[in-house]
């Protein structure tokens with residue numbers, strides 16, 4: 001048995017079979033939903049067996065917080081991430097912490113997420129969003145929210161990070177890179193499920209063969225972008241430039257070309273669907289809750305004034321405090337990177353009484369942890385942005401809100417995602433009135449990330465006369481800490497040298 005936990009057992013779904021284990025207890029197209037369902041009855045820690053692979057899931061907030069203690073635990077790569085290495089190699093997300101390239105890339109790329117770097121991405125975010133608005137303004141009927149948010153975040157990221165324009169809103173054709181990347185990524189994910197299945201090796205070979213042209217296209221395109229930049233004048237204005245030009249400040253080492261390709265793929269994969277899912281869930285809840293939408297719109301009107309086309313300055317983005325709470329709450333209920341793996345540095349005994357030894361790993365299930373009534377109350381399933389009012393955030397136990405992961409392997413792109421998301425929500429709500437289909441029932445699609453599927457909105461341009469006067473009085477608290485139990489209390493606008501990514505968010 002892999003991930004044996006020295007033979008210790010945990011509650012598991014009913015109906016386990018001798019050879020296949022618990023495979024019948026999971027919907028293969030909705031594994032996360034199946035696990036969330038099981039978490040309700042199986043408790044804070046449970047297991048799931050697929051052939052000879054054991055998965056241990058942590059669903060309780062108290063135990064999840066324990067696994068976030070960096071002094072005793074670190075990131076571990078469960079099978080889904082290990083097989084993603086076929087696609088993204090030792091890029092930041094899929095590297096083992098002890099691998100040379102993780103430390104090197106982490107140190108080299110941190111400057112790409114400091115406040116000055118974020119200031120340089122702001123106009124790119126604005127410009128790409130203008131293109132989306134122009135595209136919408138020429139469209140008839142409702143828009144497919146997840147589809148368009150995904151195009152937007154992919155386009156923004158590729159422009160900001162690699163100065164590459166895929167023409168998502170200006171061309172009628174989909175750039176072939178996008179389907180090729182998705183196919184290569186899906187293949188890597190499917191490989192993960194075949195590790196222990198009988199006949200898995202054969203199916204894996206077939207999948208790899210079928211995916212080879214897609215993978216080759218993606219690799220060639222990126223290698224071409226890198227070669228072009230190497231041949232041109234030196235510049236460290238974006239992430240790619242930093243990777244090409246900057247030696248490590250202490251050791252003088254640089255990333256090699258293969259690793260640069262892996263980092264580019266990593267940033268595209270880790271950075272765009274996560275953000276578009278967050279935006280889509282936030283818009284879903286706004287459309288569902290007219291009173292919350294009204295408050296959010298009042299805030300945008302107060303900050304941006306009477307012109308529906310107004311664009312916030314970089315510094316203004318941090319002022320949308322209510323919108324930030326809306327986003328935080330959407331990421332509580334639906335953390336779009338919904339799980340991460342943790343393993344102990346040395347043998348430990350968990351508060352559940354189980355012993356965990358180096359080599360054992362558990363998967364922290366964020367949507368379950370973020371809905372644990374012990375921390376979030378009996379109304380944990382309700383959407384209530386005011387849970388993230390500063391005093392309420394401060395009153396919660398540490399390490400119980402982790403949409404961006406934890407410790408040294410926490411999300412390096414967190415500030416990029418937050419800045420982009422707030423900017424998009426602010427401009428979108430200021431410019432349009434939203435209405436959703438009241439008959440729509442939330443359907444969450446599961447890939448590496450999660451997002452609403454089939455969710456449409458009708459957008460009606462707002463006129464200056466329709467803009468409201470300003471937020472309600474209770475919104476005007478003087479300052480707000482970041483909602484998580486971050487050790488960095490500087491807020492969204494203090495992206496920065498003082499708040500390094502990888503801090504305990």
Ligand code: HEM
Nearest residue numbers: 092093270271274275278337340403404405409411413417
């Ligand atoms: C709402 C949006 C986002 C969410 C919810 C999110 C979530 C996460 C989480 C949970 C992790 C930790 C995974 C683990 O421990 O296995 C992570 C890591 C990472 N994220 Fe994000 N992310 C988002 C946006 C972004 C963006 C915009 C970028 C790039 C610009 C990015 C790049 C990365 C990278 C490179 C890592 C790996 C860091 C390391 O291990 O050193 N993410 N993210």
